[in-house]
Amino acid sequence: MPSSIPADIPGSARTQKVAVPRWSGLSLMQSELKVLFGRRRTWALLLALAAIPILIAVAVRLSSGVPSGRGPAFLDRITQNGLFVAFTAMLVSVPLFLPLTVGVVAGDTIAGEANMGTLRYLLVAPAGRVRLLLVKYAAALAFCIVAPLTVALAGAAIGAALFPVGPVTLLSGDVIQPPEAAVRMLLIAAYMAVSLAGLSAIGLFLSTLTVVPVGAMAATVVVSVVSQIADQLPQLEWLHPWLFSHYWLGFGDMLRQPVLWDSFASNALLQAGYIAVFGASAYARFTTKDVLS
Amino acid sequence: MNPGSPDPKKRYGLTIETHGLTKKFGHQVAVDGVDLAVPPGSVFGFLGPNGSGKTTTIRMLLGLASASSGTVNLLGMEMPGRFHEVLPRVGALVEGPAFYPFLSGAANLHRLDAATRHTVPATRGARVERALDQVGLAHAANKRVHAYSLGMKQRLGIANALLSHRDLLVLDEPTNGLDPQGTREVRHLVRSLAHNGTTVFVSSHLLAEVDQMCTHAAVMSNGKLVAQGSLADLRRTGSARVRLLTPDGGQARTVLAGLGLDCGAGDAQAGGETLLAALAPASGAPSTRTDASQQAGSGEILAEDIVARLVAAGVRVRGFAVERESLEDRFVALTGEGFDVAQ
Ligand SMILES: Nc1ncnc2c1ncn2[C@@H]1O[C@H](COP(=O)(O)OP(=O)(O)OP(=O)(O)O)[C@@H](O)[C@H]1O
Ligand SMILES: [Mg+2]
Numbered sequence: 001m002p003s004s005i006p007a008d009i010p011g012s013a014r015t016q017k018v019a020v021p022r023w024s025g026l027s028l029m030q031s032e033l034k035v036l037f038g039r040r041r042t043w044a045l046l047l048a049l050a051a052i053p054i055l056i057a058v059a060v061r062l063s064s065g066v067p068s069g070r071g072p073a074f075l076d077r078i079t080q081n082g083l084f085v086a087f088t089a090m091l092v093s094v095p096l097f098l099p100l101t102v103g104v105v106a107g108d109t110i111a112g113e114a115n116m117g118t119l120r121y122l123l124v125a126p127a128g129r130v131r132l133l134l135v136k137y138a139a140a141l142a143f144c145i146v147a148p149l150t151v152a153l154a155g156a157a158i159g160a161a162l163f164p165v166g167p168v169t170l171l172s173g174d175v176i177q178p179p180e181a182a183v184r185m186l187l188i189a190a191y192m193a194v195s196l197a198g199l200s201a202i203g204l205f206l207s208t209l210t211v212v213p214v215g216a217m218a219a220t221v222v223v224s225v226v227s228q229i230a231d232q233l234p235q236l237e238w239l240h241p242w243l244f245s246h247y248w249l250g251f252g253d254m255l256r257q258p259v260l261w262d263s264f265a266s267n268a269l270l271q272a273g274y275i276a277v278f279g280a281s282a283y284a285r286f287t288t289k290d291v292l293s
Numbered sequence: 294m295n296p297g298s299p300d301p302k303k304r305y306g307l308t309i310e311t312h313g314l315t316k317k318f319g320h321q322v323a324v325d326g327v328d329l330a331v332p333p334g335s336v337f338g339f340l341g342p343n344g345s346g347k348t349t350t351i352r353m354l355l356g357l358a359s360a361s362s363g364t365v366n367l368l369g370m371e372m373p374g375r376f377h378e379v380l381p382r383v384g385a386l387v388e389g390p391a392f393y394p395f396l397s398g399a400a401n402l403h404r405l406d407a408a409t410r411h412t413v414p415a416t417r418g419a420r421v422e423r424a425l426d427q428v429g430l431a432h433a434a435n436k437r438v439h440a441y442s443l444g445m446k447q448r449l450g451i452a453n454a455l456l457s458h459r460d461l462l463v464l465d466e467p468t469n470g471l472d473p474q475g476t477r478e479v480r481h482l483v484r485s486l487a488h489n490g491t492t493v494f495v496s497s498h499l500l501a502e503v504d505q506m507c508t509h510a511a512v513m514s515n516g517k518l519v520a521q522g523s524l525a526d527l528r529r530t531g532s533a534r535v536r537l538l539t540p541d542g543g544q545a546r547t548v549l550a551g552l553g554l555d556c557g558a559g560d561a562q563a564g565g566e567t568l569l570a571a572l573a574p575a576s577g578a579p580s581t582r583t584d585a586s587q588q589a590g591s592g593e594i595l596a597e598d599i600v601a602r603l604v605a606a607g608v609r610v611r612g613f614a615v616e617r618e619s620l621e622d623r624f625v626a627l628t629g630e631g632f633d634v635a636q
Contacts, residue, residue: 027407027408027410027414028407028408028409028410030407031403031404031407031408035393035396035404038396039395040395116391116392116393116394117388117389117390117391118391118392118393118405120352120355120357120387120388120391121385121387121391121405121408121453122405122408123355123356123357124355124356124357124380124383124385124387125380125405125406125408125409126356126376126377126380126381126408126409127408127409128376128377128409128410131410132408288359290352290357290358290359291352291357291358292352292357292358
């Protein structure tokens with residue numbers, strides 16, 4: 001008898017013989033999204049993210065104008081064009097705020113269920129360990145998409161409310177109209193979602209190691225901070241291209257005419273590598289783990 | 294399903310069958326070579342004091358924990374290898390209920406029902422409603438679980454086990470935290486489910502509970518299975534003894550000794566002396582591991598023969614009774630008297 005717990009094998013010959021018909025492969029995914037985006041904590045995280053552009057916009061509005069060249073990039077342009085609130089807020093949230101919220105969500109995936117004890121009931125339902133892991137990761141990715149979008153949309157909304165909106169001058173010097181600027185904003189949000197995919201995989205793996213969700217969350221955030229610090233140290237230059245945070249701030253290329261896709265592609269490839277490594281680790285760990293909580 | 298008609302799915306012999314099931318946590322052997330045999334249609338009590346390995350065994354049955362060695366068969370299929378065929382037919386309550394505190398009772402059941410591909414979404418609402426109704430939670434269906442009392446959570450846990458048609462229910466201490474009314478309802482529920490053909494495997498440390506609702510039982514002690522069989526068998530295994538009240542103690546002792554019955558020191562009281570003597574266990578010894586000493590009696594002696602001999606020897610018999618050891622005495626004899634948990 002196998003002493004380890006085998007993985008769910010969807011569509012295997014055995015599954016076909018099951019007397020109970022197979023229904024609704026996606027119902028767990030739906031349920032997971034409903035639980036994730038229905039709970040207050042997720043809303044609190046998103047509200048905190050939305051507060052960043054609001055804070056920036058209000059501060060700029062109340063002050064007598066920002067001297068050119070000080071503060072985060074784009075900050076000095078806000079008074080002329082409200083759309084820059086969104087760009088500024090996205091830039092500001094990359095190093096800490098986005099990784100923080102993603103760390104909370106990704107670190108909670110398995111450990112949170114284990115901590116509540118619901119993991120054992122999901123598994124005896126049976127959800128299937130591999131299926132559950134995939135659904136959990138997909139839900140974390142959904143959050144990675146929603147989080148930067150929240151910053152962008154809140155930024156655009158508050159910017160439009162407090163400042164004039166007009167044509168945007170790109171980093172390459174070209175000028176685009178507001179509708180195209182909105183498309184660029186979505187491109188940046190997509191860039192950030194991709195950026196956070198690797199960190200989510202790390203969080204998912206850490207989450208399979210413990211039944212204390214706060215531990216996995218904190219560890220995930222610490223990993224993201226350490227990676228960014230390491231990226232600053234010239235002594236570790238050989239390591240830089242391998243750090244998952246290496247391209248996090250490269251989304252400026254989305255603000256050129258034409259769009260420069262190099263950093264997007266490198267970033268996507270790097271994140272795919274992290275997903276493969278930590279996804280496999282999470283799989284190896286979770287499919288053999290004793291659920292004793 | 295008709296209670297009488299055989300279920301075509303039940304082509305397997307035993308509903309739960311384990312061989313040499315063992316679980317080690319480091320150096321500690323939490324479950325030690327357990328051979329369970331749970332017949333279909335039974336209500337099987339899984340008894341044992343705290344820390345004796347009941348929950349750990351259940352975790353291995355359900356594939357939550359892997360066995361250090363040994364095999365598990367559920368519904369005739371090997372676990373955990375064929376979990377996706379087995380588990381949809383098994384309802385379980387493991388080590389207490391667990392729910393999302395921020396969701397309502399009904400939403401929790403929806404979530405757990407949606408977790409598997411083997412349930413029909415179209416009937417989900419109706420099944421959730423029926424399960425909540427069965428455990429008396431219909432009025433609290435839309436309340437968040439964090440506002441549930443302990444007993445309400447326990448009931449919701451049982452409702453979760455009843456969401457679909459099940460061939461086997463594994464309930465780990467289902468009456469934990471329930472009020473007397475709830476306890477009675479659970480007993481009633483278990484009986485009616487068993488009547489409809491569901492095999493129920495229920496762990497407990499309450500003997501009275503097992504006594505009242507089970508047809509079979511197994512006793513765990515210190516990770517080992519020390520007895521297993523039908524409740525009638527378990528009772529019969531317990532040694533019987535005779536209680537004799539007589540003023541002629543010395544003579545009675547001689548007669549009893551002649552019959553191969555050993556009686557301890559008498560207990561003097563008004564009207565004479567009370568003597569207690571262990572009888573050999575009755576015939577048809579069941580498949581339980583019992584102390585060799587209990588089987589060392591000298592064949593069968595009928596109670597009326599003892600009285601006849603006593604009277605023939607001139608012993609005045611003022612009181613005579615054959616007493617069976619109660620199930621509780623038996624439980625204590627098997628698991629030890631001490632209050633401390635074993636490990
Ligand atoms: N995760 C674990 N790590 C180490 N030891 C464990 C673990 N879980 C259980 N044990 C040990 O295994 C033994 C059996 O525990 P188990 O929970 O199976 O007992 P039980 O019979 O269910 O007790 P109770 O009646 O209190 O529920 C205990 O000695 C316990 O200390
Ligand atoms: Mg227990």
